[in-house]
Amino acid sequence: MTDSKTWMCLICGWIYDEAEGAPEHGIPPNTPWEQVPMNWTCPECGARKEDFEMVQI
Numbered sequence: 001m002t003d004s005k006t007w008m009c010l011i012c013g014w015i016y017d018e019a020e021g022a023p024e025h026g027i028p029p030n031t032p033w034e035q036v037p038m039n040w041t042c043p044e045c046g047a048r049k050e051d052f053e054m055v056q057i
Contacts, residue, residue, distance in 0.1 A: 004017065004018035004019035004030070005018050005032075005033060005054050006018070006054070006055055006056070006057045007033050007052040007053065007054050007055065008052060008053055008054075008055045009042045009044065009045065009047050009051060009052055010047070010051050010052065010053055011042065011045050011047040011051055012042065012044045012045040012047065014042050014043065014044040014045070015055075015057070016033070016036070016052065017057075018030065018031060018032055018033060022043065024043075025040075025043045026040075027040070033052075033054070036049060037049075
């Protein structure tokens with residue numbers, strides 16, 4: 001696997017880490033952002049996937 005990336009919700013600041021995934025929200029660990037379903041929403045505020053931006057942590 002390549003280096004995992006992190007994505008931040010621009011609305012509330014929730015972080016999606018590709019290495020950790022979001023298993024409690026249906027996304028297994030090591031799931032690249034491109035494979036997260038388009039209809040997935042931020043677990044904190046309900047923002048859409050396009051409201052996320054890749055960030056360096």
